[in-house]
Amino acid sequence: MARDRRTFLKLSALAGGALALPGSTFASAQQAHPSRPAARTARMKLTFRPYTLELKHVFTIAVSSRTTTPVVLTEIAYGGLVGYGEASMPPYLGETQETAAAFLSKVDLSRYPDPLQLETILADIDALAPGNQAAKAAVDIALHDLAGKLMNRPWYDIWGFDKSHTPYTSFTIGIDTPDVVRQKVREAAEYKILKVKLGRDNDKEMIETIRSVTDKPITADANQGWTDKQKALDMIHWLKDRNVLFVEQPMPKDVVDDMAWVTERSPLPTIADEFCQRLPDVRRAYGVFSGINIKLMKSTGMREAHKMLLVARSLGMKVMLGCMTETSCAISAASHLSPMIDWADLDGAVLIKNDIFAGTTIVDGRIKLSDKPGIGVTKTTLSRT
Amino acid sequence: MARDRRTFLKLSALAGGALALPGSTFASAQQAHPSRPAARTARMKLTFRPYTLELKHVFTIAVSSRTTTPVVLTEIAYGGLVGYGEASMPPYLGETQETAAAFLSKVDLSRYPDPLQLETILADIDALAPGNQAAKAAVDIALHDLAGKLMNRPWYDIWGFDKSHTPYTSFTIGIDTPDVVRQKVREAAEYKILKVKLGRDNDKEMIETIRSVTDKPITADANQGWTDKQKALDMIHWLKDRNVLFVEQPMPKDVVDDMAWVTERSPLPTIADEFCQRLPDVRRAYGVFSGINIKLMKSTGMREAHKMLLVARSLGMKVMLGCMTETSCAISAASHLSPMIDWADLDGAVLIKNDIFAGTTIVDGRIKLSDKPGIGVTKTTLSRT
Numbered sequence: 001m002a003r004d005r006r007t008f009l010k011l012s013a014l015a016g017g018a019l020a021l022p023g024s025t026f027a028s029a030q031q032a033h034p035s036r037p038a039a040r041t042a043r044m045k046l047t048f049r050p051y052t053l054e055l056k057h058v059f060t061i062a063v064s065s066r067t068t069t070p071v072v073l074t075e076i077a078y079g080g081l082v083g084y085g086e087a088s089m090p091p092y093l094g095e096t097q098e099t100a101a102a103f104l105s106k107v108d109l110s111r112y113p114d115p116l117q118l119e120t121i122l123a124d125i126d127a128l129a130p131g132n133q134a135a136k137a138a139v140d141i142a143l144h145d146l147a148g149k150l151m152n153r154p155w156y157d158i159w160g161f162d163k164s165h166t167p168y169t170s171f172t173i174g175i176d177t178p179d180v181v182r183q184k185v186r187e188a189a190e191y192k193i194l195k196v197k198l199g200r201d202n203d204k205e206m207i208e209t210i211r212s213v214t215d216k217p218i219t220a221d222a223n224q225g226w227t228d229k230q231k232a233l234d235m236i237h238w239l240k241d242r243n244v245l246f247v248e249q250p251m252p253k254d255v256v257d258d259m260a261w262v263t264e265r266s267p268l269p270t271i272a273d274e275f276c277q278r279l280p281d282v283r284r285a286y287g288v289f290s291g292i293n294i295k296l297m298k299s300t301g302m303r304e305a306h307k308m309l310l311v312a313r314s315l316g317m318k319v320m321l322g323c324m325t326e327t328s329c330a331i332s333a334a335s336h337l338s339p340m341i342d343w344a345d346l347d348g349a350v351l352i353k354n355d356i357f358a359g360t361t362i363v364d365g366r367i368k369l370s371d372k373p374g375i376g377v378t379k380t381t382l383s384r385t
Numbered sequence: 386m387a388r389d390r391r392t393f394l395k396l397s398a399l400a401g402g403a404l405a406l407p408g409s410t411f412a413s414a415q416q417a418h419p420s421r422p423a424a425r426t427a428r429m430k431l432t433f434r435p436y437t438l439e440l441k442h443v444f445t446i447a448v449s450s451r452t453t454t455p456v457v458l459t460e461i462a463y464g465g466l467v468g469y470g471e472a473s474m475p476p477y478l479g480e481t482q483e484t485a486a487a488f489l490s491k492v493d494l495s496r497y498p499d500p501l502q503l504e505t506i507l508a509d510i511d512a513l514a515p516g517n518q519a520a521k522a523a524v525d526i527a528l529h530d531l532a533g534k535l536m537n538r539p540w541y542d543i544w545g546f547d548k549s550h551t552p553y554t555s556f557t558i559g560i561d562t563p564d565v566v567r568q569k570v571r572e573a574a575e576y577k578i579l580k581v582k583l584g585r586d587n588d589k590e591m592i593e594t595i596r597s598v599t600d601k602p603i604t605a606d607a608n609q610g611w612t613d614k615q616k617a618l619d620m621i622h623w624l625k626d627r628n629v630l631f632v633e634q635p636m637p638k639d640v641v642d643d644m645a646w647v648t649e650r651s652p653l654p655t656i657a658d659e660f661c662q663r664l665p666d667v668r669r670a671y672g673v674f675s676g677i678n679i680k681l682m683k684s685t686g687m688r689e690a691h692k693m694l695l696v697a698r699s700l701g702m703k704v705m706l707g708c709m710t711e712t713s714c715a716i717s718a719a720s721h722l723s724p725m726i727d728w729a730d731l732d733g734a735v736l737i738k739n740d741i742f743a744g745t746t747i748v749d750g751r752i753k754l755s756d757k758p759g760i761g762v763t764k765t766t767l768s769r770t
Contacts, residue, residue: 116538118545119725151536151543153501158536158543160503160688279699303545307695314664314696340504 042079044109044146046139048072050097053088053325053352057184059174066091069325069352072100074138076146078115083146084357084377085333087138088297088324088348100135103128107139115146122303133277133300134324140301141333141375148374155336155376156369159306165339166367169346170195170219175202178209185213192365193245194218195345199225203235207242219343221248224274229258233265240267245343246318248293249273260288269318279304282311291318291342296334297326302375309337323348332359333375338367356380427464429494429531431524433457435482438473438710438737442569444559451476454710454737457485459523461531463500468531469742469762470718472523473682473709473733485520488513492524500531507688518662518685519709525686526718526760533759540721540761541754544691550724551752554731555580555604560587563594570598577750578630579603580730584610588620592627604728606633609659614643618650625652630728631703633678634658645673654703664689667696676703676727681719682711687760694722708733717744718760723752741765 053069074085089095106128112121125139148155156163171191173184188194194214196206199222210218220239226232232250239247246269251259253274263270269290276285277298285292292312299305312319319341321334326348338344344367349355359370359377370376438454459470474480491513497506510524533540541548556576558569573579579599581591584607595603605624611617617635624632631654636644638659648655654675661670662683670677677697684690697704704726706719711733723729729752734740744755744762755761 114547116542116545117547120547120550147545151538153536157501160501160532162499162502162505165505283700307699310692311696311699314692315668 044076044078044112044115046074046076046104046107046109046142048074048101048104048138050101051327051356053327054354055325055351056353057174057351058176059325059351070097071327072097072104072135072138073327073329073356074104074142076109076115076139076142078146078150081146081149083142083144083149083374084329084379085138085140085142085145086327086330087134088326088330089134090324093134093297093324095132095134099132100138103132103135104138109139109143115143115150118143118147118303122301126300134297136300137296137330138301140303141296141330144302144333145374145377152373154369154371154373155302155333156339159336161336161339163339163369166335166369167338167341167344168192168365169344169362169367171347171350171365172197172345173206173210175200175206178205181206181209182213185210190362190365191347192216193343195221195347197221197223199223204238207239207244211242215243218242218244219246219248219345220244221273222250224249224252226250227252227255229262232258232262236262236266236268236270244268246271246290246320248320249275256288263287263289266290271318271320273322276308279307279311282308282315282317286315286317289317291320293320293322293345294334294337294341295322295324296330297324302333302336305334305337309340313340318342320344321346325351327352327355328357328359328361329375329377332357332370332377335360335367335369336375338369429461429463429497429500431459431461431489431492431494431527433459433486433489433523435486436712436741438712439739440710440736441738442559442736443561444710444736455482456712457482457489457520457523458712458714458741459489459527461494461500461524461527463531463535466531466534468527468529468534468759469714469764470523470525470527470530471712471715472519473711473715474519475709478519478682478709480517480519484517485523488517488520489523494524494528500528500535503528503532503688507686511685519682521685522681522715523686525688526681526715529687529718530759530762537758539754539756539758540687540718541724544721546721546724548724548754551720551754552723552726552729553577553750554729554747554752556732556735556750557582557730558591558595560585560591563590566591566594567598570595575747575750576732577601578728580606580732582606582608584608589623592624592629596627600628603627603629604631604633604730605629606658607635609634609637611635612637612640614647617643617647621647621651621653621655629653631656631675631705633705634660641673648672648674651675656703656705658707661693664692664696667693667700667702671700671702674702676705678705678707678730679719679722679726680707680709681715682709687718687721690719690722694725698725703727705729706731710736712737712740713742713744713746714760714762717742717755717762720745720752720754721760723754 051071070089072087076083087100170193171188172195248271271291272285272289273293276292294305320343321341322345328349331349357377361368436456457472461468472485555578556573557580633656656676657670657674658678661677679690705728706726707730713734716734742762746753
């Protein structure tokens with residue numbers, strides 16, 4: 001935590017009064033859930049602090065390796081209630097704790113009389129600056145948590161979804177040596193579906209290594225790694241013969257015509273990830289990919305993610321729900337959409353050593369939603385240290 | 386009411402035990418709004434009865450004239466709460482009180498443990514039989530009213546909309562003699578926008594008659610009345626020069642290519658009404674019309690209407706919210722979407738003499754939402770007679 005504290009002090013100067021001291025505002029947050037705030041004059045107050053997630057394993061994808069992930073944790077206090085949020089910022093996506101703090105310091109929630117006016121509030125926040133999707137998601141998630149607590153219902157209830165319809169989640173096996181890959185596959189015994197990061201020169205070796213120890217279904221994420229359309233299509237055929245369910249982002253995100261060519265011929269569904277960030281991208285992805293991967297840190301949070309889900313469904317597209325490395329805060333937030341999706345990849349909190357929230361869990365490989373209101377999380381004892 | 390009672394007795398035999406006697410179950414409905422039902426073993430119970438709306442004026446559109454509109458009123462009782470719903474069935478749409486009773490008698494809500502599982506329950510009900518959109522809406526609206534009461538919030542809150550953003554509604558001037566049209570326009574002094582039914586041989590006369598007494602903006606509904614694309618386009622140009630805002634359904638609903646041709650060249654937005662009934666029709670209307678007219682009696686109710694709104698918005702289409710002749714029950718239900726639309730045509734309850742609900746009102750021509758939970762309605766004293 002020493003490093004977090006130093007980063008925090010730097011951010012404090014940057015963000016001014018909007019930053020709370022870790023352990024002060026955060027630790028004293030009330031947990032009671034009255035259905036209405038005591039005072040009609042209550043005003044929302046946003047606070048935030050940096051936190052560094054420590055990964056259980058070195059994590060390698062097509063473009064980078066790392067052992068930590070920086071996040072920013074948010075809280076919105078209102079009338080005795082507190083909503084929790086989170087921004088996760090893997091380094092390759094362009095946001096940092098500093099950019100998030102700079103953005104969040106511009107957010108003034110005190111001027112909104114009613115926290116339930118999500119459409120208006122979140123449209124205003126979106127208009128503060130372009131980009132900053134993770135920072136925006138950190139506000140959106142905390143606001144949803146607060147709104148759900150005000151309504152005294154979890155979001156799957158508010159959205160009208162059946163919590164018994166949650167899917168299994170895949171578990172990600174990072175790129176590594178065959179021995180380590182085999183070891184990771186054995187450790188993932190609880191999971192019914194494995195996700196593999198491809199897009200480098202050892203793709204077939206990765207799949208064959210996994211197939212040497214298990215015949216579980218695999219989902220493949222090429223992370224834009226294949227640049228030739230015929231080779232991409234050939235690879236997809238090869239993957240289909242090895243019980244792979246679908247392929248995420250086979251080609252670079254700016255490749256459209258070749259990608260549509262691949263999708264038209266592909267024996268497996270193709271899923272847009274880097275190509276599909278926000279709501280307008282769903283329409284762009286229609287006819288180019290078979291489906292989309294919705295992640296809160298791309299979509300600016302739960303509200304736009306919910307819209308993306310409904311739009312993709314109405315266009316007949318497949319829907320996958322993904323995540324970054326995140327605590328159970330952002331994972332739980334995303335999981336309320338999971339009763340309505342085809343495939344889930346919500347293992348982000350399982351991959352870290354220092355989760356400070358408890359909420360949605362994975363039981364025998366399947367997503368299990370909490371009954372608590374809002375996004376359904378509580379802070380763990382680790383959060384007090 | 387004598388006629389309603391006779392119709393009811395006929396329906397009773399048709400629908401069996403699911404029908405309630407008017408004035409029995411309905412009059413004894415509890416009005417308390419606890420946030421959770423007293424008993425965990427509560428089961429939903431659907432009842433319904435016919436009712437005949439009496440119109441203030443003879444109502445003429447391109448294809449018919451009438452002085453009454455048959456509706457079916459629904460109630461869903463659960464744990465001391467009651468949700469109200471309504472099916473409105475103008476004769477030209479194919480549903481009747483008898484078909485609605487036959488459909489509703491197939492609906493068994495007692496098997497669902499949780500009224501908030503709207504997605505699952507409404508998908509099951511939709512699958513009971515094709516068509517029957519108004520009957521399905523009657524269940525959907527009552528279920529939304531109940532769910533909102535369980536959450537103790539009005540639906541604009543649950544959907545995250547700002548009730549201060551409601552639009553003005555248009556007021557419909559039916560086809561009639563010039564003297565009567567001028568009289569109706571004067572009676573509509575409260576309304577800022579007039580809606581005119583066109584699509585017959587006196588279209589220009591109608592507009593000129595209105596323009597002889599007011600320069601208020603007009604919206605035009607051709608009700609499929611124009612069959613030639615060039616004549617339709619010429620008429621739209623003529624209308625634009627007379628401060629008409631948009632044109633609904635200029636051509637027959639099965640005309641697609643010619644309609645797209647008109648939209649591409651039209652100086653006014655074209656709005657799909659008969660062409661666009663349910664969610665999949667939004668995608669079909671994209672590129673053919675500029676926008677869609679959402680009506681609960683076409684969409685099967687509030688849930689699909691909300692999805693249609695979000696999908697149309699994401700496709701960059703205009704959204705209008707319309708109605709049939711309805712009580713303030715169905716009008717109030719629809720009105721919760723109104724903070725997010727471009728144009729409203731929610732005058733249905735104003736056109737009848739025997740409304741039995743109070744909820745959303747029209748104040749100085751503008752939609753005013755009730756603060757009450759659910760769809761926000763109460764029964765009026767007229768409902769006890």
